[in-house]
Amino acid sequence: MGKRWVYCAVIVGMALPVAWGANERIKLETANLRVEYAVTKANVLELKAVGLRDGSWTSPLGGRLFPFEPAAEPAGNNNGPRYAGPIEWRLPNGDRAIEMVYQSHAVKEERPGVRHLVIQLRDKVYPLEVELHLRAYAEVDVFEQWQVVKNGLGQPIRLPRLDAMYWHADAKTPIFLEWYASDQKDTAGYPIREQLGRGTRLLESRDGNRHKHGPVPAVVLGFGQQPHETEGPCMIAALDWTGSSRFGFEINSTQILETGIGVNQPGQPVVEAGQSAASPVCVFTLSGKGKGPASRRLHDWARNHFLANGKRLRLVDNNSWEGCGLKVSEDAIIQMMKDSAELGIELYVLDDGWFGNGKEARVNTRSGLGDWQFNSQRFPHELDAVMKAADQLGIEFGIWFEPEMINENSQLFKQHPEWVMRHPNRAFSKQRTQMALDVANPAVQKFMFDAVDRVLTKYPRIRFVKWDANSNINNGYSPYLAPERQGDLLNAYMDGYLKVMRALTEKHPNVDFQACAAGGGRADLGALRYSHTFWPSDDTDPLYWLGAQWNFSNFLPANTITSHVTHKGKGFEPKFRVDVSMMAQLGMEVDTRKCTPDYLDACRVGIATYKQVRDIVQLGDQYRHAHPFDSATPSMNYVSKDQTRGLVLAYQTGSVAKTAEFSAPVSGLDPERMYRCTEVNLPEGDKRPRVAAGCKPSQSGKAWMEDGIPLQFTRQFDSAAVLLEAVR
Known part of the structure; x- marks a missing residue:
């Protein structure tokens, strides 16, 4: 068939061609x-x-x-x-x-x-x-x-x-x-x-x-x-x-x-x-x-x-970036892993800042990209001590890469300036002080694969890779492609990127890869062909995420959408943040050393709750109700495939002068079964029920779907999580 720049399935054993008459x-x-x-x-x-x-x-x-x-x-x-x-x-x-x-x-x-x-x-x-x-x-x-x-x-x-x-x-x-x-x-x-x-x-x-x-x-x-x-x-x-x-x-x-x-x-x-x-x-x-x-x-x-491993449950993670930025080290990561494990978090992800040495050390965003060697001052034992701590804590580990990108201040640029895309005779156009490598070049593809594979092979306990891409193709000329073939650049770049991802996922099938591109720049099926989740946005304000996750869910399932509880945004209590993140693959992005006890307690309860219901969210059927763009009381519910359990998530985003009463719709239940209603995710400091006092403790699926769940909210940015379980 010849070379195909983009993915196309090969037909094996195709039936013989058949012709039919006109107008058939x-x-x-x-x-x-x-x-x-x-x-x-x-x-x-x-x-x-x-x-x-x-x-x-x-x-x-x-x-x-x-x-x-x-x-x-x-x-x-x-x-x-x-x-x-x-x-x-x-x-x-x-x-x-x-x-x-x-x-x-x-x-x-x-x-x-x-x-x-x-x-x-x-x-x-x-x-x-x-x-x-x-x-x-x-x-x-x-x-x-x-x-x-x-x-x-x-x-x-x-x-x-x-x-x-x-x-x-x-x-x-x-x-x-x-x-x-x-x-x-x-x-x-x-x-x-x-x-x-x-x-x-x-x-x-x-x-x-x-x-x-x-x-x-x-x-x-x-x-x-x-x-x-x-x-x-x-x-x-x-x-x-x-x-x-x-x-x-x-x-x-x-x-x-x-x-x-x-x-x-x-x-x-x-x-x-x-x-x-x-x-x-x-x-x-x-x-x-x-x-x-x-x-x-x-x-x-x-x-x-x-999806590869489309029914594998995604873990609850904590990522270092929003809490620590580039200020990471062996001691800091081990301490935050301990804190995270105590909260019930299953996976700790070391984000940017772990690589580069000397003048090219990754201590700011202007240097280090491309030099995928551990920083000898920050991680003197590479990941040996970190992995030993992970074993003792029983927590999984993940790491950040940005293999398609390069800083001019890097050893890689000095060694291979010809690997960087650049218009002839023109200065670099930089984005976030970096440029894109010429991924059309097979040598660059090999370098990308080797950089990630080397770490995953040395540390087979690594369970997760966050793969970032923080720059566009801003210097759209490939030194590798001939001048008359520059029109092939985009296809050749994507072909190279997908080849690397395919090779890594085949060699390391137990690793979950996350597609990130300064947030939601790879919220699509193309990236998810060889990734397992994607990062929706670098703006983790929960009110914004509520709408973004809702929109992405129109075409992508909940187990592909990573949703982190953070400190971004004002006026949001931890319960609201957790209830928003329970819509998808819940995780956190905080420096646990700087969190208040009340915040950590609420997250601990939320994580325990999510583990009880994540199979419903990640693998069940999702029923969206009023969109947060259209309503001050958006809600959705999830139902397990066997219809024995359901989860209702409801939010109050508008201002509340007095108690706001709201009936959260329910869909997808077995109308003949009886379901017990239990409010969940009530942290110690916030145990007032959102389910109205007159709510029946159990009734048929038909009744729940006709009546909804009566809720009462007493303030703006309040929320409720309600579990429905079949009793017969």
Whole structure:
């Protein structure tokens, strides 16, 4: 198949191609959804229907998948609108036209419940082929789609754009868009909702190796109305890609929506003669009844089919960064490990500041990146003493790396200045006083792997790696790639990054890797292909995190979202902080030596509580209720897969003049079972109940779902955690 810059699954034992007559249909179905194609008399491929399998709802998606000429009007004068299509190529003779005709298709059952459709197309004039791939996961109602271009010419071609997903849709009925930004200050905590109108709406990330200052590469589309949790037909689509992305939506003069989802290429990648290139994968699902069912489908798909160790419980951790910054040492870490173990924390993570020596020691952010040797003054025994203490305490250990980056003040820069991306004859453009390494270079890839592998191999007890990326690709020129191949830079960088991550996770399967990029710049499926969790934001104010975690949960399951209890933000008591972090993978980010006894006591109770319910949160079904952007009393609940236990989390974010009474909704219980209600996470200094005195101690799942749980809040930034357990 040739080299593929981005991930594309290889089909083993593909069924023989099958042709069908004009206007016949081909369907790929899951338990509840269907995607249907047809071939016209002119051998043009069309998307005919996407919707519910029982026919009760069909989305407005459809139309030609590779449009060439303008659509013919009824009079036949071919004066309709022109479409961008899903592919752009540049041939050696300058031709850009694309006129794909259907050749054949094949469907293969890769494993029980997973079917893979490949449709083969060929350009009418040139020996250029396109494969359209669609994979269906039956039990979770999720699809994956991507494209492959094969160059049968005797010369290279350029490929500026190769979308993973492309469709037309009838926009006479309104179409609504919901998306989320990545910036840590404010925007990731708020949903951006809009009705698509005439013209183009373009969501682009241009950061290169992440999406820190762009949109999260996932969207929600509502058909006919802005989708809510339980009402409004919708689609959720997420791109398996962690760099610059492009989501384009254009409604033309005939009220047809054209949508393309793919990589936002800064150049024109080259496909050699006889070689192929693949788009990333776009993962999508649909729901006739709001975002909630669609999200739960994506959560199950991720845990069951996508994530490495997707059902392995994530540990409660404490990270040194927000409490200590760069001021770390062997003695300090051992003391904080002791304090953390006493709180019930299971994993201590040593963040930045442990490496570099001499003038390049990592004592500030201007030096040391790239010199992954332990600082001999701060860690004179490397990790020997730390690991001995961890053994004695029975606590796991983790460590921070930023292998893609370099400081100019480092031994690595002096030894290998050619490993740094840099525009010829121009000064460096730095971000946070650092630059990105040329990850397209195999020598750099080997260096990255060796740096991390050396520490993990010497200390096999390490359970966790926080992998950071604090800079964009700001000097977008690869010294390794030839001048005429600079258009391949983004693809080659991502290919190198994923190769390193794949090799590390395969060699160290018991290590959990966290994707961080100055916060939420890698909150996406692309990074999670070889990571286990991601860091949502460096702004750990709990009110902000409440919204950010909520938004990310639309397409990512709770066990991928790390949520730390910190001291950031004013007016929040420890219980509120813990209840917010219980929404996901709870942890802490504090210097335990500086915490008050009351704070530590509340965290100790919260950690013990979370351990009792984390399997419900991380592996169960999530039901979101009023969004914190829309309501002063947002809440959600989780239900175990066997429906024997549930956890309700509710928050009071608005001001309270007097006692505020609120009934927290409950969903997902077995209506026939009886459930006992118990309020949990009540620290010693804050034992007043939030559950109203008149609440029944137990009743049927049907009654809880009809009545909710009556709560009372006496102040702003109050919260409640309520456990529901089946008694019969």
